[in-house]
Amino acid sequence: MSQPDPLDRDGPATGRRPLARARLVPLVTLAILTIVIIAQARRRDADPPAGERGGRGVGELSPLPPPDDSPALRAVRDETPIRFSETAAYAELLDRVRRTPPDELRDRARGDVVFSELLTRPERYRGLPIRLQGTARLILRQEDLPGALAPGGRVYEAWTFTGDSRGFPYVLVFEDPPEGLPAGDDVNAFVIFHGYFFKLLAYKAGDKLRKAPMLIGRIEYLPDESDAVPPPPALGGSRPLWMLAPVALLVVYLFVRTATTARSLFGAGSKRRFHAPPTDQISPEELDEWLRSPPVDDRGESSRDDRA
Structure with a gap:
């Protein structure tokens, strides 16, 4: 053998x-x-979350309404600073925001208007409600305004960058700042804005003249809570149990592997x-x-x- x-x-x-x-x-x-x-x-x-289901596709959007043809808005000229002849249109849009309930303005605002369209065809969107979301980097307060223009004597401007505007800002004008909204230069505030398109505002950046879409409306501030420590999940929640299941099965596998190996030895x-x-x-x-x-x-x- x-x-x-x-x-x-x-x-x-x-x-x-x-x-x-x-x-x-x-x-x-x-x-x-x-x-x-x-x-x-x-x-x-x-x-998608329950609140986002049932959203309309691009083919289901209602036609874009015609631009506002009010006499005050006819005097607006693009690619210039705000002129004295445009103060009536400025005041009219501020008053329109005050008279429009927030929910109604939010529902009427169009989210399908992009930065490039406002630059190339500003007259088409004059006075139309638009929705924007982006990061405000400069928030200023304009004071000593006449009461006929702003009853509170002041307005605010948020120079905001969105995904489609790239390195160029929108100028968002509003009267009632939300709680906690920072002010000054080099801020980093995520905001959502619903407002009426006013004009292409000319401004100076360094030694160059540039233009930014200017809107008048209401602003919402979403504080960045990424640094906050989230509370520990409940032990009875479904997610922790799902996460522990593979670990528990791995322990069982190692136990069986050890037992069979010991038996063979x-x-x-x-x-x-x-x-x-x-x-x-x-x-x-x-x-x-x-x-x-x-x-x-x-x-x-x-x-x-x-x-x-």
Whole structure:
């Protein structure tokens, strides 16, 4: 009878199959559960919030209303500073904002008007309500205004950059600043604005004259709370349980793997098997133990007579 191969660390083929199956079941279960969790997470991310479902596509938008043809707005000229002849239009739009309920202005404001269209066709959008959102970088207060223009004697300007305006600002005029809105230069305030398009305002940037769309309306301020520490999730919430499930299954897998490995090491006939990590080499100690052991036949019995 031939001696067993010292490099055969898994024993007979009949002993390898149950062990391989025991190791395979936890791995397959862990993989399936991980795929299910990832699929559900992607589905939650893909589904819009309840308040955003049912939004109209671009083909379902109502036609753009005609520009405002009021006598005051006819006197407005683009790509100039505010002129004295334009104060009547300025005051009319401020008064229109005061008389329009916030919800009505928000519903009427168009969100499909982009920066480039205001630059190229300002007369088409004169007096129309528009919705913007972006980052205000400069917020100024204009004081000592006549009461006929602004009953409070002041207005505010937020020089705001949006995704479509790139490095060029909008000038957003409003009377009632929301609580916490910062002021001054180099602020970083995320705002949403609903207001009427007034004109292309000419302003000086360095030694160049530039133009910015000027709107008059209401502003909303969304403070940046990214630095705030979120409260810990409740232990009974569904998300923590989903997050702990893979960890728990991994612990079960490691326990089963350890138990099957220990059984194979300390079970019957394990002394004549070598369970070192897979390698093409055998240590001198293992080789010496193999040479000292008696030959073993296919039934696991010694075929060599003991000699003194």
